[in-house]
Amino acid sequence: MDCGCSFNVDEPKGSDMACEAWKTKLDTYLDGELPDEEMRGLDAHVRGCPACSADALARVQMKRAIRVAGKRFTPSAELRERIRRSVVPKPRWSLQPGWMFATGAAVMVVVVGLTSIYLSHRSGRDQLSRNQFHREHVYGEIADLHVETLASSTPVDVVSTDRHTVKPWFQGKIPFAFNLPDLQNSEFSLVGGRMSYLGQAPGAHLIYDVRKHHISVFVFQERSLNLPVSPSDDSPSVKSLPFNMETWSQDGLRYFVIGDASGADIDALAKLFKAGTTG
């Protein structure tokens, strides 16, 4: 098969041999593990060779499929709590035996008095702790998706500044519809979009630019994330993340706006979405 290559490395143009030689390195290339020089050579080859380009695309799709299928098992909340309790240090008490007896009796009285109050609060508190952990995990995943995408050589699958092009691209790919805001008279520009997965739930990932900063907007079905909400959840303070982030729920969808832009920019884009998604 003549692959019709046009590339700029030391190899006979269009030869099967050159393609076969590159093909053995294609997986390593897609894993980002080739030396720089070979990376550039294969990059140039793939751009100029339709056969290898199609092969690379098929392998990328296979990698994605493995990744989605591979994130299959979720631990139970009980196991998480058991492990957490086992590794998080507890304060230790050290009392002399005599004191232990005397204080034990006093403690018993107090314990009996407090038991009913404690029991009434415990379930709520445990739930709160689990919710907090789950929320932080989801926020961490969102930050990872943002970084991973920006580090990718192909951050978007649909490249367009036109929301009327980007929005229809998602139709049939995700199980919900959403609106994109009109960016006229704003500093933001749409770069494009791609599919995203969070906990195996499919969603939309949109990338915007503002003054050389990239901002990701993720949209997922609220029910698919099972994200516990708290009264302050619509304006979370995500101090543990190296990014500014805003998240809210609207019309059954959960939005995340995240990036290294200023908090004001994140807030401004979030407001555009909040206003635009009702239309």
Add this chain to the structure above:
Amino acid sequence: MSGAGPQSDAFADLAMPLFDQIYNFAHWLTQNREEAEDLVQETYAKALKGFSSFQPGTNFRAWMYRILRNTFLTSRTGLRAAPTVPLDSDEGQLELAVEDENPETILMQSFASAMMQKAIDDLPVHYREILLLCEVEEMSYQEIAETLSIPIGTVMSRLSRARKALRDGLRLQLQRG
């Protein structure tokens, strides 16, 4: 396996964020929820106990996965699942994982996650683990080498064979309909 003190604090800070992915990997290895839970619990217990031997600045994730894998391999399920691991040669050319009539194009049209999961499930454990470390955990070859205690050349050749075996498995499923 209760810990206390700043060392335990440091361990919790490093180990708890890995909990979900560690569990996922453990479940893939054991193919059983209860055994996966036992494996994760034992891994965390061993890791906490041996945390003083962990060299700060080295790869904690690879260290955790290595403990998990070694614990699995010495378990009853592990011994049953991986009685022998074929010798990997890192010499010569890597095998082509994609052939002319590849199933990817068919997969694109009739992709089913269940089919992929079954194909991964059916892989021998030494192929399953390396594929998951690369594609799901997105470990670098260096990290995989550290986790599996094998040279990078072996990582590349084993990964290539694992991909080929996965494609063969998918092809078989597609042929069977």
